[in-house]
Amino acid sequence: MRDLKFRDVVHQGYDYSCGSAALATLLRYGYGKQVNETQMIQDMVSHAANPAEVTRSGFSMLDMKRYSERNGMRAHGFKVDVEALYRLQIPVITLLDTRGYKHFVVVKGANAGRIMVADPALGHRVIYQDEFLKNWNGVVLAVMTDRDFNANSFLMQDKHSNALLRRNDALSWSSAPVPLVELGLIRADLM
Numbered sequence: 498m499r500d501l502k503f504r505d506v507v508h509q510g511y512d513y514s515c516g517s518a519a520l521a522t523l524l525r526y527g528y529g530k531q532v533n534e535t536q537m538i539q540d541m542v543s544h545a546a547n548p549a550e551v552t553r554s555g556f557s558m559l560d561m562k563r564y565s566e567r568n569g570m571r572a573h574g575f576k577v578d579v580e581a582l583y584r585l586q587i588p589v590i591t592l593l594d595t596r597g598y599k600h601f602v603v604v605k606g607a608n609a610g611r612i613m614v615a616d617p618a619l620g621h622r623v624i625y626q627d628e629f630l631k632n633w634n635g636v637v638l639a640v641m642t643d644r645d646f647n648a649n650s651f652l653m654q655d656k657h658s659n660a661l662l663r664r665n666d667a668l669s670w671s672s673a674p675v676p677l678v679e680l681g682l683i684r685a686d687l688m
């Protein structure tokens with residue numbers, strides 16, 4: 498059961514590494530990049546303004562954006578409403594704040610009042626929308642590469658979500674990159 502729960506999810510190795518594990522999840526299982534959490538941690542810490550703070554508090558969304566850009570990808574944060582999560586065409590990273598504990602997860606999509614996430618600490622899980630909204634600031638990080646997102650990734654498929662299966666079908670008819678406007682995001686300035 499644990500194998501399925503963490504299928505296509507990089508399990509975080511440290512208390513502070515949910516951000517690097519979430520980004521590694523997207524890059525490895527979504528875009529086929531050969532990355533691992535340890536390499537990402539070393540790279541992000543080496544470029545951090547305050548490495549000691551990183552190991553105390555974890556990485557920021559800006560750290561993940563900068564890592565992505567240093568490695569030839571486009572990444573941008575967007576302020577979105579919950580309805581955008583129902584229209585996502587690719588998974589995104591977001592920060593949840595549960596009773597003061599800040600934790601990055603990959604949002605796979607939303608359906609019928611449920612948000613599907615790939616959690617680096619807990620694996621695949623469903624969070625009811627009301628609970629998600631209590632803990633969410635509305636900011637997501639979208640990462641794009643020169644490759645299409647792997648439609649066969651478990652990040653794009655979820656047995657609990659017909660919306661994600663429909664999204665798979667929509668992506669499979671085209672090999673062209675998904676236009677940014679179709680990602681459910683507000684600003685198209687990843688370039």
